Amino acid sequence: MKKLIPVIAPYSPADRQAIVRGNIDLQETERALSEFCLPGKEIGELYLDHLLELNRKQKGTILVAKIDGRVVGFISCRIEYDDSVTTTEDLNTHGYISDAWTHPDYRKNGIFKKLCAAAESYLQHFPEVKVVKLNVIAGNEPAIAAYKRAGFKPQELTLVKRI
Numbered sequence: 152m153k154k155l156i157p158v159i160a161p162y163s164p165a166d167r168q169a170i171v172r173g174n175i176d177l178q179e180t181e182r183a184l185s186e187f188c189l190p191g192k193e194i195g196e197l198y199l200d201h202l203l204e205l206n207r208k209q210k211g212t213i214l215v216a217k218i219d220g221r222v223v224g225f226i227s228c229r230i231e232y233d234d235s236v237t238t239t240e241d242l243n244t245h246g247y248i249s250d251a252w253t254h255p256d257y258r259k260n261g262i263f264k265k266l267c268a269a270a271e272s273y274l275q276h277f278p279e280v281k282v283v284k285l286n287v288i289a290g291n292e293p294a295i296a297a298y299k300r301a302g303f304k305p306q307e308l309t310l311v312k313r314i
């Protein structure tokens with residue numbers, strides 16, 4: 152399919168409703184794969200506010216992709232500081248991508264690829280950031296494929312069990 156060229160810019164309040172709808176869709180994607188995810192409509196607004204607050208505290212941003220003024224995707228990134236004594240300093244202080252979403256009508260057109268590259272460029276402005284990390288719900292094959300294609304590889308696996 153022909154690759155589309157979106158305009159990518161930091162989040163502005165005018166994007167709010169489109170981003171909330173994206174959050175809901177993203178959450179429903181994950182909820183279909185995990186019994187631990189709450190319904191999208193319950194968290195859409197709340198999660199955006201949470202993300203904006205985390206980004207404010209942790210030098211982060213939401214990058215929004217638009218085509219003809221319409222929001223077609225976004226990605227959020229910030230800096231995280233872990234204090235693990237068993238891993239290298241460049242993993243402890245890392246860039247963190249927390250959400251990526253492309254509007255269903257625009258998928259497989261390279262929009263995620265451009266958003267991910269934009270997030271990496273943003274994080275590269277911070278000299279302390281040498282590594283970028285993210286979590287993905289197990290079984291989210293399109294997301295795992297997209298991140299692997301962008302050069303990410305598994306580092307740690309989270310296992311859960313109800314007791």
Ligand SMILES: CC(C)(COP(=O)(O)OP(=O)(O)OC[C@H]1O[C@@H](n2cnc3c(N)ncnc32)[C@H](O)[C@@H]1OP(=O)(O)O)[C@@H](O)C(=O)NCCC(=O)NCCS
Binds near residue numbers: 177180250257260296
């Ligand atoms: C995952 C997601 C963001 C990918 O967005 P996209 O804009 O369609 O991705 P791109 O077109 O930029 O594709 C990038 C690469 O990902 C891979 N890819 C994308 N969608 C894929 C799919 N459904 N199956 C397999 N590989 C896929 C391709 O290898 C592609 O690289 P290529 O074009 O060089 O072959 C999108 O499917 C989405 O929004 N999913 C729902 C929300 C979600 O799960 N977000 C991730 C949370 S961690």
